[in-house]
Amino acid sequence: MDLLRSANREQIARRRKIDFCLHLLFAAATSVGVVALCALLIDILIDGIGRLRPELFEHFPSRRADRAGMKSAIVGSMYMLGIMLPISFMLGVGAAIWLEEYAGRGRLTRLIRLNIRTLAGVPSIVYGILGLTLFVRMLMLQRSLLAGAFTMTILVLPIIIVAAQEALRAVPKSRREAAYALGANKWQTVSRAVLPSALPGILTGVILAMSRAIGETAPLIMIGALTYVAFLPKSVLDPFTVMPIQIFNWMSRPQPEFHELAAAGILVLLALLLLMNFAAILLRNKYSKQI
């Protein structure tokens, strides 16, 4: 009996030890992501902090690293977001409302849902090919701000639709029923009872989609957002460049000074992204307290 008991105790001790070791291993694996993020930030900070000067924001790109800045890229990114935001908001939220509030459970709805999920997984460069053919060539927008903004709108649309769908789904059914009970028709219910309470969630999704758009490089290279733009676009049909493309351009030059510029550009981009993420988190916290 004693023998059995001590054998059992040994076995338990061994199992506990395995559990402990793997606990450490799993924790170490989790820290890989954190460590990678820190390494990335420190690496870029060291390279780029010296070039983070006013010239970076005030100057146009130049062949001489000392005089080069990313003014046209920053402005280009902002213009592109400004055009994208209303279009993608309306299309994305509209599609989400239709899917959640109006669409039946038929085959068409299922097809559209599957389609949106699939589109979210299409590589961004394929959207670039689509933008090149559809907007640049067919609609003859050339390599303009508008062509870029349209391409990016199509790219982020699945993200916005899925986020907005989730936000709409989280609105309690009782809100809708209360509106109907007051005599509201379907559209009044949706626009005045459902939408306002889903709005913070929707906005979070929209902000995340915009932060995806601002860092996206490949599709804009495809549609030919120029890398050397020493002017600000005056109309939506002018050529333009964006921050990631300017950074890519600096990275592909051999001189180390331009690599420092690229790192400084990345710092600006990351700061902007952090700001947007922070706004999204604030919105989400507010939202989760509400329900």
Next chain:
Amino acid sequence: MNVERLRTGQAVGATGPKPKRARAAGARAFRNGRRSVMNRLMPVLLGLCASVSIITSVGIVYTLVSETIFFFRDVPIVEFLTGTRWSPLFEPKSFGILPLLAGTLLITVIACAVAMPVGLASAIYLSEYAPRRMRNVVKPILEVLAGVPTIVYGYFALSFMTPIVRAIFPETGIFNALSAGIVVGIMIIPMVTSLSEDAMNAVPKSLRDGAYALGATRFESALKIVLPAALSGIVASFVLAFSRAVGETMIVTVAAGATPNLTVNPLESIQTMTAYIVQVSLGDTQRGSIEYGSIFAVGTALFVITLLLNLLAQYVAGKFREEY
């Protein structure tokens, strides 16, 4: 109350008591009219918004297929699929996609070798071991990691990972598949972690409690109870991460080089399908030329591969899901 009838727009206004004065009646009728016009118009407009996604898909398929057909008039499809040399920009031109496919696969395999174990282990840690406070710290960090633009990862690969790789393997070139692959792996870790963790969180607590009641340790309950129950979600996350690595563009463009090599040596410079498309569109390629056509052919191959992987992930997630 018959909610369905109300939903169709025959709201109180239509059935309510008649107003005393004609003017009020007119105003109300106008208001009701506008209300019902909006009510009828909006579903159509919203449906149009939803149809944009279908149009996008049709557009993608149409552009890819129509230009690819042109390309296959010049280059036989068999040569494209089985050729082992890809040199579209130099004479003699040759369009065999296998080197690009091999480069893509090499990057993807390295990335998955990094991301799958690390991502799964983090998911297990976060869902089975970590205290709540720890999760609340780590999850936002992973979200930030997922939101870093790929061009930034490209810089990281070139300026941080490549020197490390070259210090370990001195014969490595500046552009090599290994450092690009590792960084692509780092990029997809958050995806594996968060999707796998979602799947494991969906396993009911009662199953774990049952395992603990039988004397299982946390590890035993994770390995033998939670993992099998969440397997469909975990496999789906792996497939999605794989597909994401296949479609990744900027990291490989920056760090993996531009030499279409049919090789399995990760220390060599290679070219992926995505990097080739970028390379051609950076140059001055005439529309209608064979190089121009080749980006559509490669794009089609890329699209078909990622589409199949995505459908596979959805199939796995739906088919083998355990219902509780």
